[in-house]
Amino acid sequence: MSGRLTGKHALITAAGAGIGRATALAFAQAGAKVCATDIDGEALDSLAAEHASIATSKLDVTRPDDIKALVQASGPFDVLFNCAGFVHAGTILDTDDASWRRSFTINVDSMFHLCKAVLPDMLERGKGSIINMSSVASSIKGVPNRFAYGATKAAVIGLTRSIASDFVARGVRCNAICPGTVKTPSLGDRVRALGGDEAANWQRFIERQPMGRLGEPEEIAALALYLASDESAFTTGTVHVVDGGWSN
Known part of the structure; x- marks a missing residue:
């Protein structure tokens, strides 16, 4: 179905590759104006060349001031897809303080700052969709050697549900996607x-x-597209598992 996101402005993190890139293209093809961000400038350049509706901006999601500046310069946004993430491997005994902090800085703190930056404009206009990338690994299903990663992705689910509950009556929706192995x-x-x-x-x-x-990145992007669109207007605070049956 074409035009599913016509008139919407979407901000996507980690759009240079994988799920983020597939989602940026899916959103643009559905009619959205896309602000695609990543730390990889070359990847962004190649992405922008694929569709005229994709504008790119280099962004380090661990820098709150840079997030604020981007949203002020490029917003307002109707859709935010928090896709940036980091996978630390190991048990609790293999996780030092630096790895623990890095995991939360990239996987959770970035979402806190991005959501906080885009929400005021969404609330002012009475509409918006926030989509947060969680994971099946350890937050839904116990997976060995994913201690820090699983802890952060469980935190993302809590963050998502809290935002959904706080703003459900003000037109802003917030949902999480939990992919399996993609x-x-x-x-x-x-x-x-x-x-x-x-x-x-x-x-x-x-x-x-x-x-x-x-799984293929495009299969996750298809779910993100649904959650970004008005087709999911009655959907908020949900955790969507898309893992090929891995967690059954």
Whole structure:
């Protein structure tokens, strides 16, 4: 269905690759004006070349002042998709203070600052959709060696539901997406970091999926598009699991 986001202005983080990139393209193709952000300038340049409705801006989501400046310069926004994230591997015993803090700074604090920055304009206009990236890993389903990551993604669910409850009567919706294992460049980096036989490492990820395959970024983007659109006007405070049955 074309035109699903016509007239909407969307802000997307981590739009240079993977789910963020697929979502930026899906939003633009559905009629939205997209502000795509990432720390990778080259990735943003290639993204902007793919669709005329995508404007790009380099953004480090760990810098609150930069977030405020971007929203003031480029807003107001009808849609915010918080997609930026960091995956730390290890149990609690493998997690030092620096890794714990980095996980929360990127995965949770960034959402706090972005939501806080876009909300005033959304509330003034009485409409808006915020979509937060959580994960099945550890926040929904116990997954080994994802202690810090799982803790942050559980926090994202709490953040999402709190915002949804606080502003449900003022036209602003807030929902979370919990993907399973999706074939993205960042997953590829983690697979290669395991060492050994790369093909065998990929196969181990695939074998734990009941469907016998990994998810595709476009499949997550399709859900984000629904949540951004007016089709989901009666949906807020929800946690959408899209994991190919992994958490069943």
